[in-house]
Amino acid sequence: MADSSKEELLQLIKRFGAYLTVKMSNLFSSISSQNLNTRSIGAIAGFAVAIVFTWRLFRTPAPPPRRQPKRQAPGSSSSGVSSPPNSTLTSTGGVSSSENTRVQNVVDEFFQPVKPTxxxxxxxxxxxxxxxxxxxxxxxxxxxxxxxxxxxxxxxxxxxxxxxxxxxxxxxxxxxxxxxxxxxxxxxxxxxxxxxxxxxxxxxxxxxxxxxxxxxxxxxxxxxxxxxxxxxxxxxxxxxxxxxxxxxxxxxxxxxxxxxxxxxxxxxxxxx
Missing domain, CATH: 3.40.50.1000 (HAD superfamily/HAD-like)
Incomplete structure (x- = not known):
């Protein structure tokens, strides 16, 4: 179970890195084609804050895995219903997708062009x-x-x-x-x-x-x-x-x- 969580976190970091690479490529290409103005400085500052936020997000310890109820022996209770074995995997996959979307939204928000005064x-x-x-x-x-x-x-x-x-x-x-x-x-x-x-x-x-x-x-x-x-x-x-x-x-x-x-x-x- 621990190996599965590490693998999902690694995949999330890889996706974030690829996404961030595209954003930074667009940012620095625009900066190199013109003088460093207020919007460029604001974008760089936003990028720095996004990195700090993401670093803190990744270093936050993951919650302990949910303990599965013991499967009762057949016939011990007519009303007992055992959980399907793949329910935890489905839940974990949903959390991973949510975390990935949240990180992408954070980066998108910081890379929005700052409207000058x-x-x-x-x-x-x-x-x-x-x-x-x-x-x-x-x-x-x-x-x-x-x-x-x-x-x-x-x-x-x-x-x-x-x-x-x-x-x-x-x-x-x-x-x-x-x-x-x-x-x-x-x-x-x-x-x-x-x-x-x-x-x-x-x-x-x-x-x-x-x-x-x-x-x-x-x-x-x-x-x-x-x-x-x-x-x-x-x-x-x-x-x-x-x-x-x-x-x-x-x-x-x-x-x-x-x-x-x-x-x-x-x-x-x-x-x-």
């Missing part, structure tokens, strides 16, 4: 950039022209979470062309009411205003950001030689002006 996506998408400049119209605000701002200023609440994450890792500057000081004050009030300045990463002094489109271009060149975000394709084109990366926000997919220019319908969609 929004903060991790922001850092990855921005390529660890430390300074970002961004226009307001069409990106942070619903309005698309300076003249519309004279009537009302509407903040896109769907973009606020992304802005918060950007300000955690980057020095963010917002900028826009406005027709007068009154419109400038309206924009600042709307941003403040939306809670843009409550996170501590963005202050009013980092919201810049100008009277011409060339003024915004000058702001960007003076600040020398790692990323600039804009809706004007002409400004994107002019700055492509000077700025490391740019994001063109456009409702329609446009042709890339340069290899360092990316395009997205909105800022929040660019970060998934």
């Amino acid at each position: 929004l903060g991790q996506i922001v850092r990855q998408k921005l390529s660890e950039g430390r300074k970002v400049t961004c226009r307001l119209l069409g990106v942070i605000l619903e309005e698309s022209t300076p003249e519309e701002l004279q009537k009302q200023v509407t903040v896109k609440y769907s973009v606020l979470e992304v802005l918060l994450e950007i300000t955690k890792y980057c020095d963010l500057y917002l900028m826009e062309r406005v027709p007068d000081d009154e419109t400038e004050n309206k924009v600042l009030a709307a941003l403040e009411d939306a809670g843009v300045f409550t996170s501590g990463g963005l202050v009013k002094d980092k919201v810049l205003f100008c009277s011409t489109e060339n003024g915004r271009t000058s702001f960007v060149r003076q600040l020398e950001p790692d990323w600039h975000i804009d809706t004007n394709p002409e400004i994107i084109f002019q700055l492509s030689r000077f700025i490391k990366y740019q994001l063109h926000i456009s409702p329609t997919r446009s042709e890339r002006a340069s290899s360092n220019v990316f395009s997205s319908p909105s800022l929040e969609q660019f970060f998934g």
Whole structure:
């Protein structure tokens, strides 16, 4: 009976080893084809925990074998029923299959891809950039022209979470062309009411205003950001030689002006 249990445990270990070999082959092939990122590190950590868990599972002593009732002599009792001789083997086989499935489920669970947080996506998408400049119209605000701002200023609440994450890792500057000081004050009030300045990463002094489109271009060149975000394709084109990366926000997919220019319908969609 003991030899049978050892043989079953050995077969379970062999099956687990073969299964684990396939998983590790897929993991290390993906790591070798790209830089070691957060998902790869998480997978390796999960693999280590799975090994420890499995080791503890295997070293747990098996429960003592169930003692079979003595077979009564024929005729000693008319009501006695003897157990079939292969009942214990069937039960043992069922336990072995259950243990094998449990180990496989544990490994599968640890090798599930870890969903990155929004903060991790922001850092990855921005390529660890430390300074970002961004226009307001069409990106942070619903309005698309300076003249519309004279009537009302509407903040896109769907973009606020992304802005918060950007300000955690980057020095963010917002900028826009406005027709007068009154419109400038309206924009600042709307941003403040939306809670843009409550996170501590963005202050009013980092919201810049100008009277011409060339003024915004000058702001960007003076600040020398790692990323600039804009809706004007002409400004994107002019700055492509000077700025490391740019994001063109456009409702329609446009042709890339340069290899360092990316395009997205909105800022929040660019970060998934």
